[in-house]
Amino acid sequence: MGEHGNGDPKDSGAVIKAGEGESGKYAIDNPGLPPHRPRLADESEKVAKGAERVVSVLFLLSIIGTVVFFVGYFAIGQTEGDLQLLRVQNTLLGVGVAFAMLGIGLGVVHWAKTLMPDHEMVEDRKPLRKETEREEAETIINDVLDESQIKRRPLLRNTMIGAALLAPLPFIVTLRDLDRSEDFGVERMRHSMWDEGVHLVRDPSGTRIRASDLTVGTAMHVIPENLRTISSHGERLSEKAKAVTLVMRMNPEDIETVSEGRENWSHDGIIACSKVCTHVGCPVALYERHTHHLLCPCHQSTFDAANEFKVVFGPAGRPLPQLPITVDEEGYLIARSDFTEPVGPTYWERGNTDPEGDYAS
Known part of the structure; x- marks a missing residue:
């Protein structure tokens, strides 16, 4: 039956173990990361500008949703006894909050998919040294800002800040106004x-x-x-x-x-x-x-x-x-x-x- 005639696949030579073979390390060589495929926005500034406008429009949609909420909440006012007006108010409140949240969510997703860097990378974990922790943290923050392109695209940054500031207001006002009386107790x-x-x-x-x-x-x-x-x-x-x-x-x-x-x-x-x-x-x-x-x-x-x-x-x-x-x-x-x-x-x-x-x- 020969040298490997016992039938055990471990002894047959058909299976290469880790640490054996030409590489001396892997049974199969690490293929590495797949080649990066550039997006249209990576190769064309015109396309990138278009993507920036789309993201800004979504953030503006969030701002408009917040405004619609406040129109329904404050402009219509009390609706006791008027069911038709109550339905209109509830519609404005629901649609306003929905667009406020949906605009921010879609805007961030589209921003990440079209403008933020999508290079895959492997970073070895390194122990942080106390004397360099602050410098490394500062470098990481700067890298994040650069990758997000907040500094380069002020329209995108400003609309995002406006949407992020306004979107929580409907929830704050609604919770604050659960009871309007002064003698709550x-x-x-x-x-x-x-x-x-x-x-x-x-x-x-x-x-x-x-x-x-x-x-x-x-x-x-x-x-x-x-x-x-x-x-x-x-x-x-x-x-x-x-x-x-x-x-x-x-x-x-x-x-x-x-x-x-x-x-x-x-x-x-x-x-x-x-x-x-x-x-x-x-x-x-x-x-x-x-x-x-x-x-x-x-x-x-x-x-x-x-x-x-x-x-x-x-x-x-x-x-x-x-x-x-x-x-x-x-x-x-x-x-x-x-x-x-x-x-x-x-x-x-x-x-x-x-x-x-x-x-x-």
Whole structure:
């Protein structure tokens, strides 16, 4: 069978190992980088100027998009009650932000593909010496500036700077203007539309609810009847967000905890609480009738309806505020008062000092 007759390819001579052969280093010689193919913009200054104009136009498109956003945001102004004007404003805001971001993105991509150097290179990693670090860093920065051609092409540079400065403004203004009121704080969340004698009604029909309409195990989303008297759409949404309430009915003997002063807050096993989770304000919407637990789907905070809605699991910091309720002469459910503590996340109470002590942090 000969010298290599054992059939092992490693011993047959058919496979050249690294370090063997004529090169003495590689089984196959390093072919190196492929030859560079110059682009049209590399060979023709006219083409390069054209590419520069295209990039500048894209940056200008970004600037125009930002301007369109501000026209829709400030020129149209408040749109409450006018759905047609609201659609126009939303269109301008969306189109403006889209073009602001799209112009910058496409401009940078086209700039990199047509004007920036595209030579492939292999650079050996060298240890930096402390005495030369600053000089090398300065050299790298200068090389980047030269390769990007920012110094050579002022039109491209100026339009890019203008687009980059303006593009973030829509996001800054939008986030800053999430709430326009000057009294944004705990006092706004302390009071809602609930008051003594206000009927509990179904949402969105506004139908009043009799105690007899609720069977054991029933849970229902309700709002205050006087919410419908607010004419301003924006204000109505704001007040509704604070006043949304869950009503449920259980066997009276299943209610385990009734604190002093809360003896008349329920009616024949019917209890009510704020629907706004005390963790970060998500809507608590899941009711388990056998355990009497309410679950917030966002972060799984769990509240025990049988024990004054105290937290039994999850990150929520305090119980859900309970709404005192009773019935009127016709058997309809009504509120005895507003919530006695602020609704919503616990942080609303931080820094608050209430001389009457009607709620605690």
